[in-house]
Amino acid sequence: MQTNPTRGGFAIGTRGSPLALAQAHEVRDRIAAANGLDPAAIEVVVIRTSGDIILDRPLSEVGGKGLFTKEIEEALLDGTIDLAVHSAKDMPTTLPDGLVLEHFLPREDVRDVFISPRAARLADLPAGAIVGTASLRRQALVRRLRPDLEVVTYRGNVQSRLRKLDEGVVDATLLALAGLKRLGMADVATEILGLDEFPPAVGQGAIGIETRAGDTGVAALLAPVVDPDTAVALAAERAFLAALDGSCRTPIAGHATIAAGRLTLAGLILTPDGATAHADRIEGLTGDAAEIGAELGARLKARGGPDFFSGL
């Protein structure tokens, strides 16, 4: 078994939310099973991040996605942990020097779900109903489909969001089906939203494993558990997001699929009010994933024009 010279063990770093822990335990169990190790010999280290501490403001106002990874990445760089498990969706497009995001478990369902005690479908909510979500993409997509609803920002982990729904603070919310499945809670979903009307965030449904660049020992342990198609899809989606230069105030959807050795990347950018949207897709070779992502990002950026991103 690979040991860490500075700490004398093998450790996985994760945030402490129930979803983050479920994902870290899944990675631990798969590594153990595929390498003939005792799962108990692989330590799971919970790391509290700035993003977990600041809960009262939208992420886009307090510094973005990096707040959920900073302390975990420091632990990876200083050798406290050997790999970090993340929701790929929550990862910034640029990582600190010396770290890479190249390993992914097979992707879960990428779709969003609508959850409400008031209506069987998003289309059936009464006018004026309040939809709570912190995601700018979900806010814009709801406004595009249902401009007559009221959209409010609503942060917190999956459990706390569902609690607010129970308490009647909002009439409906939207969550990723993948997270609910990993928590064994897929049955709370009221309606599974279609990919065309409600395209996912870049990385949605994928568990990413961040490692130190050139750590061949960890790469060897991960080789039997990772999914190459998911890695290709994520390379395309993340290059797309990076080309749109990561303004976390811009609603963006992006989804790559692989079939018969070909990659198809679909992307969408919206204004926050959902009134204006630009969508396109590119199909090409899986080996060109990063180029396809960059090209689609550049196209949509050009289509939106200079004011699309600055004027938000």
Ligand SMILES: NCc1[nH]cc(CCC(=O)O)c1CC(=O)O
């Ligand atoms: N930003 C929170 C977050 N990060 C990943 C998931 C769900 C799991 C996934 O998309 O892989 C969620 C919750 C949600 O959006 O419902």
